[in-house]
Amino acid sequence: MTPQKSTIHELTKLGHTLESKVPGVRFTPSMSWQKCTTMGAGTWKFPFLEVFTVQQTAEAVRFLRSIRPSWKISLIGGGSNLIGCDKPLPLTVFLKASPGKDFSRIDRISTKQDQASSALFECGAACSLGKIVQHVLGQGYGGASGLCGIPGSLGGAVRMNAAAQGMSVGDFVETLQILNTETGEIRRVGKDYLTWGYHDSSLPGNEMILSAGLRFSAVNIEDESQKIQLELNRRSKAPRGRSAGSIFRNPSPRNPAGKILEEVGAKGLQCGSFSVSQEHANWIINRGDTLQPDREEDFIHLLEQLTHLVLEKKGIRLVPEVQFVHSK
Numbered sequence: 001m002t003p004q005k006s007t008i009h010e011l012t013k014l015g016h017t018l019e020s021k022v023p024g025v026r027f028t029p030s031m032s033w034q035k036c037t038t039m040g041a042g043t044w045k046f047p048f049l050e051v052f053t054v055q056q057t058a059e060a061v062r063f064l065r066s067i068r069p070s071w072k073i074s075l076i077g078g079g080s081n082l083i084g085c086d087k088p089l090p091l092t093v094f095l096k097a098s099p100g101k102d103f104s105r106i107d108r109i110s111t112k113q114d115q116a117s118s119a120l121f122e123c124g125a126a127c128s129l130g131k132i133v134q135h136v137l138g139q140g141y142g143g144a145s146g147l148c149g150i151p152g153s154l155g156g157a158v159r160m161n162a163a164a165q166g167m168s169v170g171d172f173v174e175t176l177q178i179l180n181t182e183t184g185e186i187r188r189v190g191k192d193y194l195t196w197g198y199h200d201s202s203l204p205g206n207e208m209i210l211s212a213g214l215r216f217s218a219v220n221i222e223d224e225s226q227k228i229q230l231e232l233n234r235r236s237k238a239p240r241g242r243s244a245g246s247i248f249r250n251p252s253p254r255n256p257a258g259k260i261l262e263e264v265g266a267k268g269l270q271c272g273s274f275s276v277s278q279e280h281a282n283w284i285i286n287r288g289d290t291l292q293p294d295r296e297e298d299f300i301h302l303l304e305q306l307t308h309l310v311l312e313k314k315g316i317r318l319v320p321e322v323q324f325v326h327s328k
């Protein structure tokens with residue numbers, strides 16, 4: 001759903017003002033979920049603000065607050081865990097720390113605790129986990145090979161405490177640089193500021209990760225390279241097509257959602273553009289059917305169908321792992 005002409009006009013004016021007050025930021029009045037999320041679900045076109053440096057972010061947030069105090073600022077990273085929406089979210093702008101000078105940095109930091117056995121790296125919010133893992137390996141550090149194939153950005157990975165192969169992002173975090181999207185205030189906090197859960201953290205919705213200090217152990221480069229390659233090979237067998245990775249949380253490590261869904265016959269079920277993958281029952285694929293709009297409504301319908309099926313046949317209530325922008 002494209003905003004009305006009058007709204008587009010107002011947003012375009014706002015964008016010009018923002019871009020002139022805070023040089024370097026990029027404002028798009030009408031952005032699509034197809035461009036900003038890996039699943040590409042949702043038909044509403046939304047106002048989208050990209051920032052490339054820490055200073056721009058603080059200035060843009062303060063300026064936006066001064067002229068639109070009631071607006072909600074929602075955060076988006078690589079969009080690999082997000083489901084967009086069909087219905088407009090009034091007075092909401094989506095803010096993204098995009099790759100650029102500050103948000104793509106990976107710098108080794110000297111600290112008093114620095115020992116030969118480990119090193120701290122300050123990494124910008126837009127870095128992918130793969131890029132970080134490869135970069136620190138080049139300096140002889142690692143231990144995070146299991147995370148190297150998780151898509152998206154470090155900012156989103158911290159928020160979600162992204163995890164794979166028995167390790168999670170929170171295991172490596174030592175400090176976080178955070179911006180409050182109500183005030184534009186920036187502060188640095190320690191790892192204990194957040195509670196780190198299963199594919200989740202306690203980061204409040206109005207706090208944006210700008211960068212994180214991640215500690216990696218010294219490794220044997222050859223051994224670590226092999227582990228990374230093994231993980232990338234494992235990932236290359238994942239279902240093809242647009243998706244958001246696993247749709248439901250695993251009820252327990254011994255009872256993965258994929259196995260439960262397969263047992264109830266979920267594979268191949270579909271609604272609109274979305275189908276349960278034939279290869280992995282906990283993955284929904286956007287088939288990119290050009291005749292069907294990629295409606296969030298269809299995605300939710302399929303999700304509900306799966307939830308009911310599992311509840312009815314197994315007595316287990318599956319909980320979605322993906323995040324819905326309409327409920328944030």
Ligand SMILES: Cc1cc2nc3c(=O)[nH]c(=O)nc-3n(C[C@H](O)[C@H](O)[C@H](O)COP(=O)(O)OP(=O)(O)OC[C@H]3O[C@@H](n4cnc5c(N)ncnc54)[C@H](O)[C@@H]3O)c2cc1C
Nearest residue numbers: 075077078079080081152153155156157159162163209245
């Ligand atoms: C093919 C595929 C495989 C996947 N495999 C895994 C896996 O193995 N393990 C796993 O844990 N996940 C997996 N995922 C899910 C997803 O990649 C992770 O959750 C990822 O860390 C999300 O990062 P993102 O930048 O894409 O975040 P987004 O999807 O953009 O956002 C996720 C959440 O983070 C918030 N957010 C985004 N940026 C910031 C920021 N700078 N500051 C604060 N909050 C922010 C958003 O508001 C939202 O709440 C997979 C997804 C796909 C598509």
